[in-house]
Structure formats: structure tokens, C-alpha cells
Amino acid sequence: MRPLYIGLMSGTSLDSVDAVAFEFDASGCAMLASHSEPFPLPLRQQTLALMHPGADEIERLGRLDLELAELFASAANNLIDRNKLDRQRIRAIGSHGQTVRHRPEARFTLQIGDPNLIAERTGLCVVADFRRRDMAADGQGAPLVPAFHEALFRTPGASRIIVNIGGMANITLLPGDTELPATGYDTGPGNVLLDYWIHRHQALGYDHGGAWAATGTVLPELLQHLLQLPFFSAPAPKSTGREQFNPDWLQQRLLESGFGQRAPQDIQATLLELTAVSISNEIMQVTDAGCDIFLCGGGCHNSLLTKRLETLLQPYTLSTTATLGLDPDWVEACAFAWLAGRRLDDLSGNMPAVTGAVNERVLGAVYSP
Incomplete structure (x- = not known):
């Protein structure tokens, strides 16, 4: 019987903690169960506040580190109990934690949600702190999911691109020629600005x-102003987060461009176009027609966004990772279950071609039950 792993993922959108039960070995893999633990509104608000510099950050960090750990542990325990999973089969929980700062230019990233407390509450081994070892090796510490994409989705002779649209968006390029390395990087905002503006x-x-965005009209001048951000033209490796794409950044760009008084739905339409164009521009620059594109993450449910991507990426074929056998909503959580297994087997979890690290590294710290 294959060992079982729990993967926990809380993304930039802060809508829920995703928990999956994922089994794998050399013979194959399968997702057995999934569960979403909603973010309590007060905890979401406190976490968002911590993501922006302010007073008493150390005090807030200490408190939220524990509160988030309780939420992650609850997600894991509910996944196990509601699906009647055998705890004896579970080798480890892979917990990504909640990113509250990501500063690759300063070789600094921080995810919270104390793994010590998760181990106590679940009685299971926890693997966490996946990003900092890559960053210590001169990498960006992100994105990490391309290594999982390669392990699960790469097939000789089939060129594929995996597009993950969460709060931020990233792409993984999987050439059909296995002599060529897989690569990937963040492309910019996914849902983060769209979610902020409609809220x-x-x-x-x-x-x-994308129903509200569909009632608006794209503002080309504003779109071009937003796309002037150096991040979009920077070469890979590159990664980003709320430190760059946040309400303050958007408000400043609206003020500079003189579009701050335009109809809110027009701004929403333009922000959707920003996500679509920033993704499609990168794909068109790095590959030729003939590969298949598979979407995952919450953004793949935004029908207006996917239609815009289909239009901008013609003649590429677009579908979701469900076509490849894995529900698009659970890919990232499965990735951290997989990374936990890599850590316990002393196998590398990063891809230097993606993060820019000097070499492959075993990622994560282990917290025994």
C-alpha cells in the first residue's frame, strides 16, 4: 500500500485553507480526498493587515502564527475525519503556511502557521518552511510547484504549459523534448487585484x-500604464506577491494615469485584461504554437478570463488539469503533499532553472509528532 500524505495550502487570496490526501510512489499517484477550511473573516482581516508594513508587526506575527496553525490543523483533521482516512497510513503533512512577506530581491521570504502546533494538534509529522532553503542557495524561493508539474504532467513528445491562476499567476513550461529543461516563473497578478476591486x-x-468585469469596458491607456511596471518585462527567474500587486500600488497607478474616477466596472474589466495579457504575453514569448495549455487554480473558473486567454493565445488549445487527471482546484495543495514526501526521502524539491538557485536542494524542515 502506497504511503499517504496530507497537503495544506493557503494562497494569496486568503479564501480558505485547502487540504488534500495524496498518495504516490514510483508506480504512480492519486488524490484520494480534499477539503476546504474557510478563513474566518476576522483572521483573514488580521492576516491581510500583517501583509502590509505597520506598527506592532512582531506582536501581530506571533499571535497570527499560532491562530493560522490552529486553522491549518483543523483543515487537516477535518479532511482525515470526514473522509475516514487511516492516520496510520499518513506519513506526513506538507504545510506551505501563509506567506506574509516575499522579498526575493532581499533574499527574504516568510510563511507563518507554526508547524510545531500543527504536529501537536494532529499527532502527525509535519514538513514546512519549503522556500527558504532555495532562497539560501541564491534562488527566489518561488515558484515551487513547477517541480510537481514536471513530475506529474510531463510526457515525452507532448509540449505542455501549466498555467496556475491563484492570487498570483505562474506558468510552467514542459517541453516535449526531454533533453530540454522544464522552466517556470510568476507572470504577475492572477485574481488578487480583481478580488480586491470587487470587494x-x-x-x-x-x-x-467575470460577470461584473463583463459589464465594463477595457481602458487601453490604463492597461498600458499598468504594464509599464518593470516586473512584466524582467527576465526569469522572477516571482512576486502582494508586496508588489496590492491596493496601494493600484491606487497610485490610477492616480498617475488619471483614471481614478472612471466607472468601477471599467477598472475591473481592465484588471481582468491585465491578468490575461500578462499571462499570454509571457507564453507567446517563450514557446511556439503546437503545445497544449492546461489551467489550474481558482482563476480557471472565471469564464471571461479563460475566454480572453483563449482569444489571446490562438491557436493554442486550452483546457484544465482535470484533463490530465487532477482537479485544477487542488493542484497546489497536492504539490506540497508531494514536496513533503520528497523531503522525507531526502530528494530535491526545487528546480534551479525555475528559481535561479545555484543547485538542487532538499526543501523543508521536519517536525515530528
């Missing part, structure tokens, strides 16, 4: 299907 003006958590 501000409609008090909604997200724009379902």
Missing part, C-alpha cells in the same frame, strides 16, 4: 465568472 465596490469576495 471594495460590490462587497463580494470575487467576481463570479
